[in-house]
Amino acid sequence: MKTLQGSALHSVGTVRNYEQALTRVGEWVSALRLCQGDLRQLTPALALDYLVQRGKTVGQKTLDMERQAIQAMMQHVSGQLESGKTLPVIKSAHAQILRSRAYTPEQVALIAGAQSPRHALATEIAHAAGLRAHELLTLLPREERAPDNRPADPTKWRGREGELYTVRGKGGLVREVLLPHALAERLETLRLPEPERLTDRGIHHLCHYSVGGGQPWSNSFGAAARRVLGWSEGAHGVRHSYAQARIRELQQAGLLREEALRTVSQEMGHFRPDITETYLR
Numbered sequence: 306m307k308t309l310q311g312s313a314l315h316s317v318g319t320v321r322n323y324e325q326a327l328t329r330v331g332e333w334v335s336a337l338r339l340c341q342g343d344l345r346q347l348t349p350a351l352a353l354d355y356l357v358q359r360g361k362t363v364g365q366k367t368l369d370m371e372r373q374a375i376q377a378m379m380q381h382v383s384g385q386l387e388s389g390k391t392l393p394v395i396k397s398a399h400a401q402i403l404r405s406r407a408y409t410p411e412q413v414a415l416i417a418g419a420q421s422p423r424h425a426l427a428t429e430i431a432h433a434a435g436l437r438a439h440e441l442l443t444l445l446p447r448e449e450r451a452p453d454n455r456p457a458d459p460t461k462w463r464g465r466e467g468e469l470y471t472v473r474g475k476g477g478l479v480r481e482v483l484l485p486h487a488l489a490e491r492l493e494t495l496r497l498p499e500p501e502r503l504t505d506r507g508i509h510h511l512c513h514y515s516v517g518g519g520q521p522w523s524n525s526f527g528a529a530a531r532r533v534l535g536w537s538e539g540a541h542g543v544r545h546s547y548a549q550a551r552i553r554e555l556q557q558a559g560l561l562r563e564e565a566l567r568t569v570s571q572e573m574g575h576f577r578p579d580i581t582e583t584y585l586r
Contacts, residue, residue, distance in 0.1 A: 306377070313381045326374035330355060345383040347375070349392060356395040357557045365397040393556055396585065398549065406538040407545035407584075408432075412530075419529035420517075426491055427517030428526060428543070434482040435547030435573050438540055440472040441518030442503060442510040444482075444492065447471055452481045455576060460568045464554050472574075473510075480574040492516060548573060548584035 306314065306323045314320050331344045333355055340346035352375045360368050372392050379386035386392070408416070413432045417425040427441050447469035455478075468489035471479050484492065495515045503510050505519030512518075517525065523540040530537035538545075548569055555565035566578035573581065 306374075309377070309381050313377065322370055323374035323377060326371040327378060329359075330371065330375060333358075344378070347379070347383070348385055349379070352379070352392055353395070353557050353559070356392070357553055360395050360397045360553075363397060368395060368397045393559060394562055395556055396552065396562070398553065406542040407549050408530075408538070408542050409546075412534060413543065413546065415533040416526060416529045419533045420525050423495070423515060424517035424522050424525040424529075426488070426495075427522045428540075430484060430488055430492065430516070431522075431540070432543040432546055433485055433488055434470075435544050435551075436472060436482065437474060437544065438523045439505055439508065439510065439519050440474055440482075441516060441522060442505060442512050443473040444470050444516070445472075445513055447481060450479060453479045455480065455571070457571055458564075458568055460555065460560060460564060461571050463560075463568070464558055474574045478574060483572075544573065545584045548581055552581075552585060 306320045306327070310317065310320050314323070327344065330347070330352075334340050334344055334347065334351075335342055339351060340348075352372075355375075356368060356372055359371060363371075372395065376386060376392050379392075380388060380390070410432075413428065417428040420428060430436060430444075431438075431441060450471045452471050462483050465483055465485075467483045467485045470482050470484055470489070472482055473479050492514055497513055497515055500511045500513050503512050503519070510519075526540035527537040551569045551572065552562075552565050555568055556562065560568065563578065566581045570576050570578050570581045573584075575581070
């Protein structure tokens with residue numbers, strides 16, 4: 306960085322900050338035995354891995370400084386980034402975890418472990434697919450019910466595999482959701498011989514599976530969370546968890562933040578990136 310002072314970098318303070326940032330990156334590279342211990346061999350893909358992991362423990366300001374330091378090194382020293390190319394902005398998860406409604410995967414597993422089997426499966430499905438409570442009552446395979454016509458970018462579901470189902474969401478909108486193969490297999494063992502009509506919070510639903518959902522599942526989730534965690538942010542918090550996990554996955558895959566927000570808005574069924582933003586707080 307000092308060799309760039311006066312040319313690419315004009316501030317002594319910036320040089321000092323970048324050196325400190327690259328020291329931390331170098332420690333990470335050495336600890337994982339990457340790049341043969343040579344920081345100049347760090348690739349953009351590895352840099353994104355580092356920033357995503359780092360974003361779990363530091364705030365946005367520190368994360369941005371380290372991204373800019375890596376970027377400067379790659380542009381002016383190692384040549385790993387072409388002139389004018391930049392690394393995607395990764396949003397820090399540290400501040401979000403401190404004040405958001407999201408649960409960590411470990412917390413979700415503890416909550417599910419304290420529920421009855423049918424409610425536990427509902428918790429796992431809601432967490433994996435970002436479902437609302439009442440949507441759990443409306444699950445049906447994609448081949449048995451087509452979704453309504455809505456925008457769908459090629460990046461939808463990128464990085465994930467599973468079975469497509471549909472659910473009926475707010476306003477009666479039928480949308481696609483993706484369930485991991487293992488959860489889909491477990492769900493299919495609970496297929497009812499005949500659909501059952503249930504009323505949840507004044508709304509009538511035709512249920513095809515004997516799985517938790519609606520107000521009873523929400524109540525079970527909250528009670529289990531208080532037993533095992535000592536607190537509860539409500540069952541809707543698993544939708545926050547889904548949104549935050551997917552944004553990180555998509556940015557790590559190279560999507561710009563705006564692209565990731567739009568993609569997640571389609572996956573969650575509100576189709577408005579600004580609403581997705583509210584789930585990232």
